[in-house]
Amino acid sequence: MMGLTKKTGYGLTAMAHLAHLPQGQLATAREIAHQYEIPQALMMNVMKRLAAAGYVESVRGAHGGYRLAKHLSDVTLEEFSTRLEGPVRLAACISHVTGDSTACTQANQMLCPVHDPVHRVQRRLQDFLKRVTLAEIVDPALTGARE
Amino acid sequence: MMGLTKKTGYGLTAMAHLAHLPQGQLATAREIAHQYEIPQALMMNVMKRLAAAGYVESVRGAHGGYRLAKHLSDVTLEEFSTRLEGPVRLAACISHVTGDSTACTQANQMLCPVHDPVHRVQRRLQDFLKRVTLAEIVDPALTGARE
DNA sequence: TGATATAGCACCAGATGAGTGCTATATATT
């Protein structure tokens, strides 16, 4: 089982980098990519997604770049992951009846004896991820503060 | 983020089915597949994996089938998932330096400011999944009993 | 006007998961 994608990992790295800058200072996608040896074009893509999601603010043009747009303690890992790669789900709906794996119809539940309990576990998983903030991830000292 | 694969979902369904049978009674892969409208060949594959992992006991030949080989309360979701689809990881190592995404070398840590904290969160995720047993998933009444 | 940097696409390639098929082996029935 693999929870987060690499792109989300790159996103966390970028957020951490921006968080360590002096207040309001900008960093370009190229700088960040270079520092952590991430392909530049890819980091550009990630930054665009972070900007679109509202986590960073962008300044276009020469001497432009990105800066944090939110307090890291206000962003949960659940929210971050959801915005970047879709909803957190423990398992896909198993049914072959509907092509839509998001839909959890009555029919599915008849065909899947573990449907409800899995959902409940999933909700607990989401709650867990909601209790982890980016602040904890960026500043190791805070890790595990709540538990 | 998607936690478990469909095959693991099928596996949970099969485990639940077997758990509801009278003590020691067998069920064939075909029966289970038919009941939950899962492709027969696929369910056969899943059952083989369950057998190989030691979760079910197989009886070959005519009138053969599968029965549970472990108490569901002794199997955690973490263990189940790990046996069927590899280790539970929150995120892959980000580094481009080593091809091995499992390895977490010193070099990686220099290149990834969130390496350590992510790992700690991952460990908490694993702990969470270790506290969920298959018994809870099969018997909804138990769900959330611990928390 | 030119250099820099983001915005917004569309696209390709490799990996992984979902699903199928075939052959061998074990066992119960006839």
Add this chain to the structure above:
DNA sequence: AATATATAGCACTCATCTGGTGCTATATCA
């Protein structure tokens, strides 16, 4: 002994998704 049933163990195909690239447009500073 022969046949039917059911698992064991492969190998293989196909679809999807992720990782990664490229191109064009737009905004800004010098």
